Amino acid sequence: MSSKLWGGRFTKSAEEWVDEFGASISFDQELVLEDLQGSLAHVTMLKQCSILPEEDADQIISGLKSLQEKAEKGELTFKVEMEDIHLNLESMLINEIGPVGGKLHTGRSRNDQVATDLHLYMRNQTKVIVELINDLQEAILEQAKKNVETLIPGYTHLQRAQPISFAHHLMAYFWMLERDKQRFTESYKRINISPLGAGALAGTTFPIDRALSAELLGFDGIYENSLDAVSDRDFAIEFMSNSATMMMHLSRFSEEIILWSSQEFQFVELDDAFSTGSSIMPQKKNPDMAELIRGKTGRVYGNLTGLLTVLKGLPLAYNKDMQEDKEGVFDTVKTTVGSLKIFAGMISTMKVKTDVMEKATKNDFSNATELADYLASKGMPFRKAHEVVGKLVLFCVQNGCYLVDLSIEQFKEASELFENDIYDALNPYEAVKRRNSAGGTGFAQVQLAIEKAEKLVSK
Numbered sequence: 001m002s003s004k005l006w007g008g009r010f011t012k013s014a015e016e017w018v019d020e021f022g023a024s025i026s027f028d029q030e031l032v033l034e035d036l037q038g039s040l041a042h043v044t045m046l047k048q049c050s051i052l053p054e055e056d057a058d059q060i061i062s063g064l065k066s067l068q069e070k071a072e073k074g075e076l077t078f079k080v081e082m083e084d085i086h087l088n089l090e091s092m093l094i095n096e097i098g099p100v101g102g103k104l105h106t107g108r109s110r111n112d113q114v115a116t117d118l119h120l121y122m123r124n125q126t127k128v129i130v131e132l133i134n135d136l137q138e139a140i141l142e143q144a145k146k147n148v149e150t151l152i153p154g155y156t157h158l159q160r161a162q163p164i165s166f167a168h169h170l171m172a173y174f175w176m177l178e179r180d181k182q183r184f185t186e187s188y189k190r191i192n193i194s195p196l197g198a199g200a201l202a203g204t205t206f207p208i209d210r211a212l213s214a215e216l217l218g219f220d221g222i223y224e225n226s227l228d229a230v231s232d233r234d235f236a237i238e239f240m241s242n243s244a245t246m247m248m249h250l251s252r253f254s255e256e257i258i259l260w261s262s263q264e265f266q267f268v269e270l271d272d273a274f275s276t277g278s279s280i281m282p283q284k285k286n287p288d289m290a291e292l293i294r295g296k297t298g299r300v301y302g303n304l305t306g307l308l309t310v311l312k313g314l315p316l317a318y319n320k321d322m323q324e325d326k327e328g329v330f331d332t333v334k335t336t337v338g339s340l341k342i343f344a345g346m347i348s349t350m351k352v353k354t355d356v357m358e359k360a361t362k363n364d365f366s367n368a369t370e371l372a373d374y375l376a377s378k379g380m381p382f383r384k385a386h387e388v389v390g391k392l393v394l395f396c397v398q399n400g401c402y403l404v405d406l407s408i409e410q411f412k413e414a415s416e417l418f419e420n421d422i423y424d425a426l427n428p429y430e431a432v433k434r435r436n437s438a439g440g441t442g443f444a445q446v447q448l449a450i451e452k453a454e455k456l457v458s459k
């Protein structure tokens, strides 16, 4: 007979290397506290429903609590022969309190057990991530508040387009993260549902009270269908999809920080604590953390694609394939938590080189739209104005100057509508200030956005 907890039907044991291939304990030990929490709720429910005699249930409860204490101190040693976290803990319980420990699994299966553990885990991690997004938003907000009137070239196609407020640029990421935060928060209601009591797939003959165990675990409700309860991993997919979107935002932000800290831009300088040197080139200061976050976005996408692929061909209900859900989820948590923490530190310590940024807004043609708008506001059709200014830009390019360098006579030659106030219009500070349409980069608008944003971050 096999030595396994499920060994009754077997005449021989699997070889060690086969056991190893099937085991998940090397990674699902991450769920140790969730598994114990789930078991405690289950046995409490069994007791209250008089499915187990009080005395037996109490023994199990104290055994589980002692395992909990040991787990918290990191004193439990898991065995590969015991396959996974569920069987490891069950056999430890039996060792601790004797055969009565074997009554814990009454009316339960590892299939609803593992699903319960994962729901509890995702619930905790979702809260952690929401908090960390909030921290990063605060860091962005602090930098933004200091840079409302700092000018930076705004780009499209990575070509200078129009000058903007640096705070406005930073705040774009604040709002992306706000949506990320909403997505994680909204997903919580689908995570916080109890599969416990679904059994292996069909429910159980014992008169269990699923609502009670759900309540004991702080779930908001129970799965309506036992097959769905044990087969569903949508909540994990949703979590990884939300993480993928958030990482995509961090990756784009990273890319900008990498560009900005390059010799070519020199718009920001990252703190030494978030940079590294080169082993050969003494002058180097590399934005490694930003690069790593950009890189790690790939593994988060991979985890999402991995689980979607694992699930796509699975018949109902549980299949061992589903054991493959966990590593991707754990890795996604570790990666997003790490990236968010690093990012907040990187942003709050980043030195903004306002003088370089502002200089950049002067030595270019990003004020050309101002000129076209100037003519349009004096009645010239915008299309025509665009053409007039386009010709002036071409003239400047051919003569090695900028628009501000042209004399009023030269402007008037292009159009009689130009007056002396054209030079104010060409000033990037004025250009930014005037873009006061809702959500625009005008300083008043940026200030308003910052005030709105401040109400959205919990201090």
Ligand code: ARG
Residues within 6 Å of the ligand: 024, 028, 084, 085, 086, 110, 111, 114, 318, 320, 322, 323, 324
């Ligand atoms: N280790 C398994 C997993 O992670 C637990 C559920 C196993 N259930 C079973 N019937 N083999 O999915």
